[in-house]
Structures are given as C-alpha cells and as structure tokens.
Amino acid sequence: NAGVTQTPKFQVLKTGQSMTLQCAQDMNHNSMYWYRQDPGMGLRLIYYSASEGTTDKGEVPNGYNVSRLNKREFSLRLESAAPSQTSVYFCASSEKTNTEAFFGQGTRLTVV
Amino acid sequence: GNSVTQMEGPVTLSEEAFLTINCTYTATGYPSLFWYVQYPGEGLQLLLKATKADDKGSNKGFEATYRKETTSFHLEKGSVQVSDSAVYFCALSPKYAGNKLTFGGGTRVLVKP
Numbered sequence: 001n002a003g004v005t006q007t008p009k010f011q012v013l014k015t016g017q018s019m020t021l022q023c024a025q026d027m028n029h030n031s032m033y034w035y036r037q038d039p040g041m042g043l044r045l046i047y048y049s050a051s052e053g054t055t056d057k058g059e060v061p062n063g064y065n066v067s068r069l070n071k072r073e074f075s076l077r078l079e080s081a082a083p084s085q086t087s088v089y090f091c092a093s094s095e096k097t098n099t100e101a102f103f104g105q106g107t108r109l110t111v112v
Numbered sequence: 113g114n115s116v117t118q119m120e121g122p123v124t125l126s127e128e129a130f131l132t133i134n135c136t137y138t139a140t141g142y143p144s145l146f147w148y149v150q151y152p153g154e155g156l157q158l159l160l161k162a163t164k165a166d167d168k169g170s171n172k173g174f175e176a177t178y179r180k181e182t183t184s185f186h187l188e189k190g191s192v193q194v195s196d197s198a199v200y201f202c203a204l205s206p207k208y209a210g211n212k213l214t215f216g217g218g219t220r221v222l223v224k225p
Contacts, residue, residue: 042201042215058212090155100146101213103155
C-alpha cells in the first residue's frame with residue numbers, strides 16, 4: 001500500500017532557484033493538501049485542493065503555486081526559492097469532510 | 113478563525129509513567145478532533161479521533177475525550193513505553209468547507225527507560 005508518495009525526500013536549493021515538489025496518492029481521495037512544518041509552529045497549510053480541478057490558498061501561500069494535475073497528483077512549485085522556505089513539506093490527502101488525512105513521508109528542503 | 117493550543121514540550125517521562133498532553137481548541141460549531149503522532153523521520157499518522165461531543169477516541173492505549181463544555185481534547189496514556197517517544201499533534205477539522213485540518217504546535221514526548 002503506497003498511500004501518499006512524495007518526491008524528492010531531500011533537496012538543497014540556492015536562493016532564486018525553482019523546483020517542484022511532487023505528490024501522488026493511490027487512495028482515490030478527493031482532497032489533497034500541502035503543509036509546511038517548522039520547529040515550534042506545528043503544520044501550516046500552504047494550499048489545498050478540495051476536488052480535482054480546484055485549488056485554494058491556505059494559511060501561508062505566498063511564494064508557492066500548486067497544480068492539481070488529476071485526481072491522483074498535486075504538485076507544489078517554488079518559483080524563486082528563499083531561505084525562509086527552508087522547511088519540511090508534507091503532502092496529505094483525505095476522502096471527504098471529517099475523515100482523517102493521510103500524510104506522505106515529507107520533503108526536507110533547504111534553501112541556502 | 114479556528115485554532116488549536118496544546119502544551120509545549122518537551123515532556124520527559126520514565127517508562128510506565130502516566131502521560132497527559134493538554135489540548136484546547138477554538139472553532140465555529142462542533143468540529144471533529146484528532147490526535148496525530150509523528151515518529152522521528154516520518155510523516156504524521158492518525159492516532160485517534162472523535163467526531164462529536166462526549167465521544168472517546170482510543171488507540172494503542174491512548175485515549176482522548178471530546179469535551180464540548182471545556183473545548184478540550186486531552187490525550188492520555190496510563191503507562192508509556194520508550195516506543196511512545198514521538199511528537200504528538202492535536203488537530204481539528206470543521207464540518208464545513210472541506211477537511212482542512214488546523215494543527216496545534218506539537219508536543220515532543222521523550223520516554224526514558
């Protein structure tokens with residue numbers, strides 16, 4: 001059971017570089033999410049997609065863009081990386097309202 | 113807006129000690145409440161949940177009761193093991209606008225043999 005798969009697991013970028021974090025789920029879930037995790041701040045929602053074809057901003061969307069490519073895949077793009085975007089990024093998915101979210105293993109991103 | 117407040121850690125315990133992690137929330141209406149656990153180097157896993165007032169979620173010896181009157185969802189375990197060392201997150205999900213989880217800041221628990 002793959003569940004939620006994120007790639008890459010680790011990445012180092014230079015300031016100003018761009019990259020895309022990939023996420024795919026095989027549970028036929030409608031909703032997908034991108035969170036970032038910073039020490040002492042828990043998880044903060046960057047963007048989410050309630051269903052295929054829709055995306056919405058979360059709590060901290062600045063500096064990021066997303067694409068819901070299809071029902072399975074939800075990517076997060078950093079157009080011009082900044083040191084403040086150094087974090088651990090988690091993708092998650094859920095079936096519907098009030099059901100639990102399933103998380104990927106995370107991507108540790110360092111921007112130097 | 114919605115928010116979750118949980119006690120700051122780290123919490124250091126000896127094996128077989130009693131664990132309590134406090135969690136209180138602010139939300140419109142009656143959200144669903146969750147506890148997630150994150151083991152070192154891993155993603156978050158659902159530990160337990162409760163969807164309405166007075167519900168008790170339980171799993172792996174952990175319990176939490178949805179208390180509407182005190183807007184709380186405290187996590188408890190009667191006898192912890194070294195393998196319970198992890199970061200625990202309290203979260204809520206409103207019953208509208210999709211399943212957007214709001215997380216607390218996390219509590220690191222370290223259990224020593």
